[in-house]
Structure formats: C-alpha cells, structure tokens
Amino acid sequence: MNVLEALSQATDLLRDETPDPKQEAELLLSFVLGTNRSYLLAHVYDGLDDSLVAVFLDSIRERRRGKPIQFITGRQDFRGLEFEVTPDVLIPRSETELVVEEALKCIHEREPTVVDLGTGSGCIAIALAVALPQARIFAIDLSEPALEIARKNAAWHGVFSHIQFLSGDLLGPIACLHFEEKIDCIVSNPPYVSERDFPSLQREVRDWEPKLALVAGNNGLAIYSRLIPEARKFLKTQGSLVMEIGFNMKDEVCGLFGSEWRIHKVREDLNGIPRVVVAQKY
Numbered sequence: 001m002n003v004l005e006a007l008s009q010a011t012d013l014l015r016d017e018t019p020d021p022k023q024e025a026e027l028l029l030s031f032v033l034g035t036n037r038s039y040l041l042a043h044v045y046d047g048l049d050d051s052l053v054a055v056f057l058d059s060i061r062e063r064r065r066g067k068p069i070q071f072i073t074g075r076q077d078f079r080g081l082e083f084e085v086t087p088d089v090l091i092p093r094s095e096t097e098l099v100v101e102e103a104l105k106c107i108h109e110r111e112p113t114v115v116d117l118g119t120g121s122g123c124i125a126i127a128l129a130v131a132l133p134q135a136r137i138f139a140i141d142l143s144e145p146a147l148e149i150a151r152k153n154a155a156w157h158g159v160f161s162h163i164q165f166l167s168g169d170l171l172g173p174i175a176c177l178h179f180e181e182k183i184d185c186i187v188s189n190p191p192y193v194s195e196r197d198f199p200s201l202q203r204e205v206r207d208w209e210p211k212l213a214l215v216a217g218n219n220g221l222a223i224y225s226r227l228i229p230e231a232r233k234f235l236k237t238q239g240s241l242v243m244e245i246g247f248n249m250k251d252e253v254c255g256l257f258g259s260e261w262r263i264h265k266v267r268e269d270l271n272g273i274p275r276v277v278v279a280q281k282y
C-alpha cells in the first residue's frame with residue numbers, strides 16, 4: 001500500500017466520525033511516520049511497510065472510538081509551545097491563550113509571584129514562566145497524575161525550576177506556605193461544566209478528558225464561588241484574578257465578586273463569546 005492508498009482508506013473510515021476526515025488521516029499518518037504533512041503530501045506514491053500500515057490503521061480505529069487526536073499523538077500546541085497531553089489532563093484550548101495574554105497585561109512587577117490554579121498540563125503556568133523568566137510561579141492541582149504531566153512539560157520547556165507544583169484543593173497549598181497578601185496575580189481555567197450539561201458534551205470530551213477538569217457542581221459555578229473569596233486572601237491590594245469562564249456565564253460569574261473587587265475587563269474570544277474575566281482586588 002502506498003501513502004495515497006492508506007490516506008484514502010483512512011479518510012473513508014473516518015468520514016462519519018469527524019468533520020475533517022482527510023486532514024485527520026493526514027495528521028495521523030504523519031505522526032505514525034514521524035514526519036510532517038507537507039513531506040507526506042510530497043511523497044504520496046511512496047510505499048509503506050505493512051507494520052506501519054497496521055499501526056496507522058490502529059490509530060484510525062482509536063479515532064473512530066472517539067479518542068481525541070491529541071491523545072493519540074500525545075501532543076497539543078499552546079501559544080507556540082508543544083505540550084504532552086494524556087487522558088489525565090485537559091487538552092489545552094486556544095481560547096485559554098487569552099488567559100495568559102490578559103495575565104501578562106496585569107503583571108507589572110519585575111519579579112512577580114503568580115499562581116495558576118488547576119494547572120492540568122501546566123500550559124498556563126509554563127507559558128507564563130517562558131514569558132516572565134523572573135517570576136515565581138505556583139501551579140496547583142487536585143490531580144496528582146495531572147501534576148506529573150505538568151512537571152514533565154515544564155522540564156521540556158526549561159522552566160521546571162521557576163515553577164513550584166503543588167497538590168491540593170484550590171489555594172490550600174499556598175496557605176500552608178503563608179502566602180496571604182503576597183500574590184500579584186492568580187490565573188485559572190477552572191472546571192465550569194454543570195453536572196446537568198455533562199452528559200450532552202461532545203463524545204471526545206465527555207468520554208476521554210478527566211471529569212475533574214470539566215465539571216463543577218450542579219450549576220458549573222462551584223469552583224468560582226469558592227475561588228473568588230479565597231483569592232482575595234492571597235492577592236496583594238491591586239492584585240489581579242484572571243479566570244476563564246464558560247459560555248453564557250459572564251453575569252453569574254461577575255455577580256460573585258463583591259464590592260471589594262473591581263471588574264477590570266471581560267475579554268471576548270474570537271467568536272465574540274465573553275471568555276476571560278479580569279478582576280482587581282481593592
């Protein structure tokens with residue numbers, strides 16, 4: 001079988017499963033061959049070893065079962081950096097890059113102290129560490145397996161020594177370190193799906209990404225309503241809390257901030273959906 005024949009067979013197999021079967025087939029074959037799509041498309045008449053065809057067709061079968069392509073390749077790009085991802089972590093989303101962008105606008109100190117709550121793959125903490133080499137960063141997660149992946153990603157990007165990875169619930173781990181009123185910026189992309197909406201999530205998300213990374217109580221607000229008062233204890237005056245929010249959550253989340261906060265900005269994503277809330281502690 002040559003490259004063209006393998007791609008055409010895989011595209012047929014994926015046709016009813018994904019919106020872009022041809023592109024996914026090309027991506028998976030490039031991954032199996034350890035090359036990139038442009039090389040692949042310039043060599044469509046090259047023959048393939050049977051063993052490679054078997055590995056490729058296995059990956060297509062996994063995709064047909066709904067496994068996200070990123071969990072097959074083990075990779076996802078975030079702000080131009082590549083991250084290892086496994087089913088222990090949420091796959092970083094492009095809209096979460098806005099959290100990093102907004103946090104960078106809020107941080108003016110030369111050696112800031114920053115917390116990433118719910119670090120998952122570490123994408124936010126690591127992107128901040130790369131952009132702010134002088135920063136002291138705490139990356140917290142309740143999931144120890146997620147922290148393992150985040151540590152690997154930090155080492156991969158050469159920022160392991162800039163980030164302290166801490167296991168625990170919300171900001172509890174920095175309370176133990178006595179960081180009250182010492183943090184310049186707290187960033188978070190917390191879980192925000194309600195238990196009620198969870199069953200109707202896309203199959204790739206519902207069946208493959210960690211439920212702990214997705215669901216936050218009956219209304220999706222469980223983490224926001226605990227994090228906002230906790231964040232106040234740890235931020236310096238004028239410190240910022242930068243959080244991603246779910247679809248249609250702007251009013252509910254903004255309503256959780258009391259008069260001792262100033263909502264500085266609600267940033268929309270490329271689809272015009274309010275996506276990031278930036279609030280400042282008075």
Ligand SMILES: C[S@@+](CC[C@H](N)C(=O)[O-])C[C@H]1O[C@@H](n2cnc3c(N)ncnc32)[C@H](O)[C@@H]1O
Binds near residue numbers: 091096118140146190
């Ligand atoms: C939506 S994911 C975000 C992951 C990553 N920051 C990103 O943007 O791709 C939320 C993360 O919060 C963690 N988490 C959930 N509840 C938590 C809690 N109570 N305390 C700390 N982390 C929590 C989950 O394990 C998950 O890694």
